[in-house]
Amino acid sequence: MARHLITSAIPYINGIKHLGNLIGSQLPADLYARYLRSTGHEVLFLCATDEHGTPAELAAAKAGQPVAEYCAEMHQVQARIADGFGLSFDHFGRSSSPQNHALTQAFAGRLNEVGLIREVTEEQVYSVTDGRFLPDRYIEGTCPNCGFDSARGDQCDNCTKQLDPTDLIEPHSTISGATDLEVRATKHLYLMQSNLRDTLQEWINSKTDWPILTTSIANKWLNDGDGLQDRGITRDLDWGVAVKDGDRDWPGMEGKVFYVWFDAPIEYIACAQEWQDAGKGADWERWWRTDKGADDVTYTQFMGKDNVPFHTLSFPATILGSDQPWKLVDYIKSFNYLNYDGGQFSTSRGRGVFMDQALDILPADVWRWWLLSHAPESSDAEFTWEAFQTDVNKDLADVLGNFVSRITKFCRSKFSDAVPDGAYGPAEDALIADLTEKVAAYQAHMDAIEVRKAAAALRAIWVAGNEYLQAEAPWTTIKEDEAKAAAQVRLGLNLIRLYGVLSAPFIPTMSKTMLESMNTDDAWPTDIAAALDTLKPGHAFTVPENLFSKITDDQRVEWAERFAGGRD
RNA sequence: GGCGCGGUAGCUCAGUUGGUUAGAGCGAACGACUCAUAAUCGUUAGGUCGGGAGUUCAAAUCUCCCCCACGCCA
Numbered sequence: 116m117a118r119h120l121i122t123s124a125i126p127y128i129n130g131i132k133h134l135g136n137l138i139g140s141q142l143p144a145d146l147y148a149r150y151l152r153s154t155g156h157e158v159l160f161l162c163a164t165d166e167h168g169t170p171a172e173l174a175a176a177k178a179g180q181p182v183a184e185y186c187a188e189m190h191q192v193q194a195r196i197a198d199g200f201g202l203s204f205d206h207f208g209r210s211s212s213p214q215n216h217a218l219t220q221a222f223a224g225r226l227n228e229v230g231l232i233r234e235v236t237e238e239q240v241y242s243v244t245d246g247r248f249l250p251d252r253y254i255e256g257t258c259p260n261c262g263f264d265s266a267r268g269d270q271c272d273n274c275t276k277q278l279d280p281t282d283l284i285e286p287h288s289t290i291s292g293a294t295d296l297e298v299r300a301t302k303h304l305y306l307m308q309s310n311l312r313d314t315l316q317e318w319i320n321s322k323t324d325w326p327i328l329t330t331s332i333a334n335k336w337l338n339d340g341d342g343l344q345d346r347g348i349t350r351d352l353d354w355g356v357a358v359k360d361g362d363r364d365w366p367g368m369e370g371k372v373f374y375v376w377f378d379a380p381i382e383y384i385a386c387a388q389e390w391q392d393a394g395k396g397a398d399w400e401r402w403w404r405t406d407k408g409a410d411d412v413t414y415t416q417f418m419g420k421d422n423v424p425f426h427t428l429s430f431p432a433t434i435l436g437s438d439q440p441w442k443l444v445d446y447i448k449s450f451n452y453l454n455y456d457g458g459q460f461s462t463s464r465g466r467g468v469f470m471d472q473a474l475d476i477l478p479a480d481v482w483r484w485w486l487l488s489h490a491p492e493s494s495d496a497e498f499t500w501e502a503f504q505t506d507v508n509k510d511l512a513d514v515l516g517n518f519v520s521r522i523t524k525f526c527r528s529k530f531s532d533a534v535p536d537g538a539y540g541p542a543e544d545a546l547i548a549d550l551t552e553k554v555a556a557y558q559a560h561m562d563a564i565e566v567r568k569a570a571a572a573l574r575a576i577w578v579a580g581n582e583y584l585q586a587e588a589p590w591t592t593i594k595e596d597e598a599k600a601a602a603q604v605r606l607g608l609n610l611i612r613l614y615g616v617l618s619a620p621f622i623p624t625m626s627k628t629m630l631e632s633m634n635t636d637d638a639w640p641t642d643i644a645a646a647l648d649t650l651k652p653g654h655a656f657t658v659p660e661n662l663f664s665k666i667t668d669d670q671r672v673e674w675a676e677r678f679a680g681g682r683d
Numbered sequence: 684g685g686c687g688c689g690g691u692a693g694c695u696c697a698g699u700u701g702g703u704u705a706g707a708g709c710g711a712a713c714g715a716c717u718c719a720u721a722a723u724c725g726u727u728a729g730g731u732c733g734g735g736a737g738u739u740c741a742a743a744u745c746u747c748c749c750c751c752a753c754g755c756c757a
Binding site: 331332335420421451452454489493494495496497499501502505506508509510512513514516517518519520521522523524525526528529567568571574575578581582584585586588589590591593604661662663664665 | 697707709716722723753754
């Protein structure tokens with residue numbers, strides 16, 4: 116029994132995420148959390164919404180709501196959908212929480228105390244009409260290079276030339292369209308990451324067991340060009356964590372907030388405080404402070420590859436820079452992207468399936484199974500409706516669902532709604548030996564967080580049951596030796612229980628149905644022979660409804676059409 | 684243009700430190716079975732491992748060059 120802290124990258128607040136976002140961090144994190152809990156470990160699994168920054172302000176304005184209200188509402192929406200997918204967070208927090216505000220300010224104060232903060236005065240574009248400084252990408256104008264009339268302040272999308280907002284001809288605000296822009300001086304705080312370069316490099320170098328994807332991205336940022344650069348950690352915005360030096364005011368920084376990428380990862384820690392304050396647990400520092408019990412915690416982070424630099428460098432720079440005994444991440448599991456039918460998922464164009472839509476058309480377990488068994492671990496992966504249909508129909512309906520169906524219905528028609536009595540023989544012993552190996556392989560992949568391989572191993576365990584039934588053919592056996600057929604059926608019913616237990620991390624709802632039908636517990640097997648002897652003769656069960664109805668060709672065609680693009 | 688991850692059977696992917704006839708699932712063909720969601724089980728077919736050169740007794744696996752896809756950055 117060990118202690119595991121697990122966090123998923125925190126999704127941004129403005130809108131509902133698509134399936135690519137889901138499989139990129141929350142879903143595999145949930146798989147791992149569920150597996151560790153099932154196998155008897157102590158787990159704290161945290162996630163939250165990332166609520167600060169300009170996009171949230173603009174989304175709120177578009178919705179005609181105050182930003183705090185908008186965020187509170189969207190947090191509820193995301194929480195409900197996460198629940199629908201069975202994401203078993205111990206707490207789903209908010210980066211806008213009072214806990215995170217205080218902790219973020221405390222970190223900034225501490226970093227200032229140890230001399231890792233410097234003040235920089237820079238020139239930025241200010242929109243008089245909007246009454247605010249504009250980030251580069253909210254300024255558009257004509258490209259001085261190619262004449263494209265919708266070039267953004269940071270880059271021209273037409274000729275790809277990198278720009279400064281001041282380069283643009285006839286620049287205007289994309290928020291209001293205002294043209295009364297002026298350049299004003301403004302002061303910001305920079306985290307001196309360059310001072311921590313060697314420390315970070317040494318730390319990254321020590322992580323020899325991390326995925327190549329993770330370390331290569333980190334090394335690129337550490338060594339590319341002039342190496343790791345100092346980073347601005349404040350912004351001229353209203354919505355965010357007010358810049359303070361601990362709990363004191365920060366002279367000259369009035370009216371400014373911390374950059375969203377400074378406060379968002381700190382929410383991983385603050386979320387544990389929220390978890391405690393919500394009455395769900397106690398002693399949060401036992402998970403986060405190595406001087407207060409967290410020295411035996413294994414901390415695993417899950418995220419998409421776009422988040423890797425912030426988790427391998429920026430956030431560790433905050434932690435290491437503080438020189439305080441905060442828990443550092445032990446393992447980063449990063450994912451590539453899931454593509455949709457030959458292209459990218461697109462939030463702006465509504466291309467692909469979004470989490471709420473997915474739950475509208477099919478049970479969560481179906482999505483969980485397909486996404487996890489195709490997790491983009493080694494490279495980008497591809498979602499197509501054809502593959503989705505054949506894969507889930509085959510795996511969930513034909514291999515697993517039909518197994519449950521055939522054995523329970525056979526038992527009911529030839530025996531009763533109770534486990535029949537019969538002694539196991541050589542064939543059953545052989546299956547037990549085979550499954551002992553297969554379960555060990557499954558667990559090895561789960562321990563290593565090899566998601567696809569674990570799915571394949573689990574499927575092989577399901578298939579073994581069908582192989583056994585086909586070879587032993589109780590429907591034939593029963594004609595000459597009823598006791599032997601009874602043993603075969605008893606084993607089959609016990610297999611349903613075993614499958615229910617082992618499959619729970621992937622398909623928790625179907626697993627629950629299986630276990631409830633078998634009227635049994637969910638104790639993780641340590642000995643397969645014992646596990647397959649759990650349901651004793653006479654144990655009553657019920658024949659469940661089919662676990663999963665297949666996706667029809669008509670449905671596939673309709674959905675492919677519906678999700679091709681055009682969502683608002 | 685630079686950098687990064689990839690390019691293995693029709694499809695989706697495995698292939699650990701180079702070593703016997705390159706693997707799995709799906710799909711296909713054929714066969715078996717009939718308890719079951721026309722499900723299941725078995726057998727077979729199919730790849731000059733992106734292209735070229737090199738190192739080696741031996742390369743999908745190492746080196747160099749090139750091509751392609753995707754991504755990041757200038």
